[in-house]
Amino acid sequence: MISEFKRFLLGRPMKSSELAEEKLNKVKALAVLSSDALSSVAYGTEQILLVLISLGAVAMWYSLPISIAVVCLLTILILSYRQTIFAYTTGGGAYIVAKDNLGTTTGLIAGGSLLVDYILTVAVSTSASTDAITSAFPVLHEHRVLIALFMIAIVTVLNLRGITESATILMYPVYLFVFAMLVLIIGGGYQWLVGNVQTHPPEYGAVVPGITLFLLLRAFSSGCSALTGVEAVSNAIPNFRDPAPKNAALTLIMMGLILGVMFMGISLLAYLYGISPNPKETVVSQIASTVFGRGIMYYSIQAVTALILFLAANTAFAAFPLLAFMFAKDRFMPNMFMVRGDRLGFSNGIIFLAVLSALLVIAFKGETENLIPLYALGVFIPFTLSQAGMMKRWISKKPRGWFTPFIINTLGMLTTLTICLIFFITKITQVWPIFVFLPIVIFIFRKINQHYRDLANELRLDMETEKPEPKGSVIVIPVAGISQVVKNTISYAQSLSDDIVAVYVGFSDEDMKKMEEKWELWNPGIRLIVLRSHYRSIIRPLFKFIDTVEWKKAETDHVTVMIPQFITKRWWHNLLHNQTSLLIRAYLFARQDVKIATVPYRLKK
Template identity: 70%
Template sequence: MVSKVKRVLIGRPMKSAEIEGEKLSKLKALAVLSSDALSSVAYGTEQILIVLMAAGFAAVWYSIPISVAVLGLLLILILSYRQTIYSYPAGGGAYVVAKDNLGVSTGLLAGGSLLVDYILTVAVSSSAGTDAITSAFPSLHDHRVLIALIMIVFLTLMNLRGVTESASVLAIPIYLFVVAIFVLIISGVIKYLMGGAHAAIPELGSTVSNISLFLLLKAFSSGCSALTGVEAVSNAIPNFKQPSEKNAAATLVMMGVILGCMFTGISLLAYWYGIMPSEKETVVSQIANSVFGRGTIYYMIQGITALILFLAANTAYSAFPLLAYMLAKDKFMPRMFMARGDRLGFSNGIINLGVLSAILVIAFHGNTENLIPLYAVGVFIPFTLSQLGMMIRWIKLKPAGWVTKLIINTIGMLTTLTITMIFIITKFSHVWMVFIFLPIVILTFYQIHKHYENTACELRINLQDEKPETKSSTIIVPVAGVTRVVMHSLSYAKSLTDNVIAVYVGFDDEDIERMEKKWEEWNPGVRLIVLRSSYRSITRPLIKFIETVEWKTHETDHLTILIPQFITKHWWQNILHNQTSLMIRAILYARKDVVIATVPYHFQR
């Protein structure tokens, strides 16, 4: 039953040889890996305006130069990550760059930040998508957490079906969003030029008495939330069709151009139409309402915007499993993240991402505004470390044109570092948990790595000197009576060695006498040891007996405890029987010199 449901939800298993068919073309990759960055235009401008409103409506004109500064940083990041793609074509992005040039600890800081960021990407995207829905349908506002969780489940299942299939399905709404935003921008510009915008807006360059450099920097850093997701392409290079690095670089540039145009357009329209941020309605919703009114086109734009905000999480579903795979390959995360699922995706990474982001949505009650600062810090730390790592690389290698590349990365590093510091200083109450969580994540990485190193050391043998020891074998079979289960177990034990001991634990003289008499009558050719239990415990006297035999035979014999166990036909029948065999096995697992084996006997009715 479970298998059938699984097949319906995620499809048929795929052969390993089909992996090449799961690689992405540029158009599909643009949809899958750029959805996070492209969708951020729906809230990037809004974050700038929220900060500027602290100085009053007269300060909203600053959103235009701030947007230009954000575009300048976008250009630097695109150029920088394009260089990273060609320098590290195996993928990994900031984690690999930082580890290679700045050391393992710095690499783990970048990797840990990115993992946290991808979890936050899913949480922020699902929450932002829910906000878009509740802007159009306010009656759903109280159900925003449930709506976000439903979308996380949907995206998790889609990605478990495979990269190509999810890309084919998700590409349509993502490109519809791009078209819808450009329609909104073009229509809004035309209406403004024709005098259709009647809002009284402050002139560009007008004096605002209570504005400060600190407030402007805070607004700039908030607007930079629109740049999250830019690094995803460099992380997921292995997902591209060959030549993978060339296709990845082209996809990155396409994403930068589209994102820059949409962000500029939304910022201009928000200024021209005098849009102010509202808790009940998003900026994009207000712009669409001003341009088209609350008609069919408005609801289409809102519906597509909500959908793309949900689907923005798909960027994380593409990048998180690959980054987890690389960390697991370097022995900093559990090996399960290296395993491909039925559909050739890293399914353990996909499932863990879905579960963790769902927990985050519940913990923050789907509040996007509280999540975005945490989200932005999580991505700007890797931005900064990646830029710094590339600077070190150019200084060390000095390839052709390295000075220009160094200047680009230096400007980018200083800018992203400044933004990170502004976020930390201005929104410390929202991001303080990063300083607790990230050290815990890095410490966990090191503990996992230490375990794997210790495991390898324990398992490693000297091929020249160490050979398997030749020992005889002693098998102890705990028995509860003379039954077919016991006969089945003794038959198997005798096929392995002649040194078989059956052990029976009795509670009173009558039980012991009855067992000894029945055993003698049966005469299976195996010696029976009877132990008396004064406290009605089976395990305590049995363990003491095993310890005695182990002490006497540990140098000459392998000691095996062969536990008979019957398997009922129906699962519910297990509760009708004492599970003594499970208890014995659980206790014996802690003993390092004892082999534990179970001989199952299946009931037919």
């Protein structure tokens, strides 16, 4: 039943040979990998206005030059990451670039920041999508956590079904959002030009009392949250169809153009219409209601906005498992992240991301606005390290025509480094957890890597000198009585060794005497050792006996404990029986020189 439900939910298992069919063309890749970046249009301008409103509506005109600065930074990043795509065609983005050029620790900082950022992406995106829904339907505000968790569950299932299938499904909402935003921008501009809407924008260039460079930098850093997700394309080059680097570069440029136009358009409309941030209604909602009224167009725009914010999480689901795979390949994360699931996706990475982001939503009760600065900083640290790594690459290798890309990457590094410093200075109360969390993450990566290196050293052998040593085997069979299960186990043991002993632990003289009489009557051809337990424990007397056998036989024979176990037909039947065999195995696993074997007997009823 569980297997059938899994097939219904995820689809049929796919052959490894079908992996080539799971590659993305440019149209689908743009939808899957740019949904995070494009969705930031819904809150990027709002983040700028939230800072400026502290000085009153007169300061809102500063949103335009700040938005232009953000778009300029976007252009630099697009050009910089285009260089990265052609230099590192296997993907991995900032992690691979930083590790290859600046050392392992720097690579771990870049990659660790991105992994944390992807978790925050899912939490922030689903919460922002919930905000868009509750702006249109305030009655749902009390249920925002459940709505966000439901969204995470949906996008998780879609990604578990495979990247191509999820891209096919998610492609339409992403392009519908782009169309809706362009309609809003064009419609809003037309309504303003013909004077159909009475607006009262603040005077451009007006003197604002109390304005400071600190506040402007803070507003600029807040607006830079619109640039999260730009790096996803360079991380996911292996997901593209051939020629993968060329297709990835074209996808990156298209994403930058669309994002720049939409972000600047929304910022311009917010200024022209005199929009101020409202805790109960988003900026996009205010613009749409002003331009179209609360009719079908307004609700359509809110619906696709909520949908794109929800789908923004999909960028993280596309990039996180691939980055986790690369970490696992380098032995900095568990091997399970390298395993492809039934649908050829890295299922463990997808599930891990879903669980952590859901916990984050629950912990913050769906109000993740305070995570946005941390979320943005988690991207700008890898941005900076990636550009620095590319600078080192150009200087070290000096390929033909290297100076122009070197200048581009230098400009990108200096710009993103400046943004990081602005974040540290202006939002230290919100971004300080990264100074605690990143060292912990890197420490965990190091400990995992150390474990794998220790394991490799301990298991390594010299194939020329170290050969298996033939030994005999003494088999110990714990028995609770005489049954088909015990008969099945003894029969199997006799096929492996002549030195077999059965062990029975009794709690009373009467039990022990009955067992000895029955065994003598049955006479299966092996010895029975009867032990007395004064404390009604099977484990302690059994282990003392095994110690005795092990001490006597360690030099000449293997000591194997062969455990009889019946397998019930129904899962709930297990609840009706003592799990003594499981307990014995749990204790024996800690023993270095004792081998464990379980002989199952499957019940028919």
